[in-house]
Amino acid sequence: MEPTTYSEAGVDVLKADAFVGRLKQLSKRTEHQQLWKAAGGYAAVYPVDANTAMALTTDGVGTKLLLALELKQLDTIGIDLVAMCANDLVCVGARPVAFLDYYAVGKLVDEDADQLMQGIIKGCDQAGLLLVGGET
The missing domain is CATH 3.30.1330.10 (PurM-like, N-terminal domain)
Known part of the structure; x- marks a missing residue:
C-alpha cells in the first residue's frame, strides 16, 4: 500500500518543526527593527521609504x-x-x-x-x- 501520510512517506514533521524553531532563534541577530513580520511567516515586509515597502518570500x-x-x-x-x-x-x-x-x-x-x-x-x-x- 502507498504511503498516505507525511510520516509514512518518510517525512519527519516534528523534526522539521524543531529545525524551524532553532532557525528562528539563530536568525534573530539578523533582524532589523523596521522589518514587518506577517502572521504565519509567509513573507517578510520591509519598508523602503515612507510610501513603499518590499515583500520577500x-x-x-x-x-x-x-x-x-x-x-x-x-x-x-x-x-x-x-x-x-x-x-x-x-x-x-x-x-x-x-x-x-x-x-x-x-x-x-x-x-x-x-x-x-x-x-x-x-x-x-x-x-x-x-x-x-x-x-x-
Whole structure:
C-alpha cells in the first residue's frame, strides 16, 4: 500500500518543526527593527521609504516533486511553485511583480529541467510576473 501520510512517506514533521524553531532563534541577530513580520511567516515586509515597502518570500514544492517525477509532469510543479510564492506575497498584502528560480539537482536531466522551467515560465505568465533570474 502507498504511503498516505507525511510520516509514512518518510517525512519527519516534528523534526522539521524543531529545525524551524532553532532557525528562528539563530536568525534573530539578523533582524532589523523596521522589518514587518506577517502572521504565519509567509513573507517578510520591509519598508523602503515612507510610501513603499518590499515583500520577500521563498518556497519549495516539497514532496510533490516526487509525484511529479513519477508522472513525468514537471511543468505542473513549476506552475505550482510560482503560484505558492505569489500567494505568500498576496497573503501579506503585497502585489507580486517578479520571480527568481533556484534549480538544484545531483544530475542535470535536460528534459526534466526544460519541463520544469516551462512550467515556471507558464506560472509567471499566469501570475503576471517577470522571471528576473535564478540559479542552477
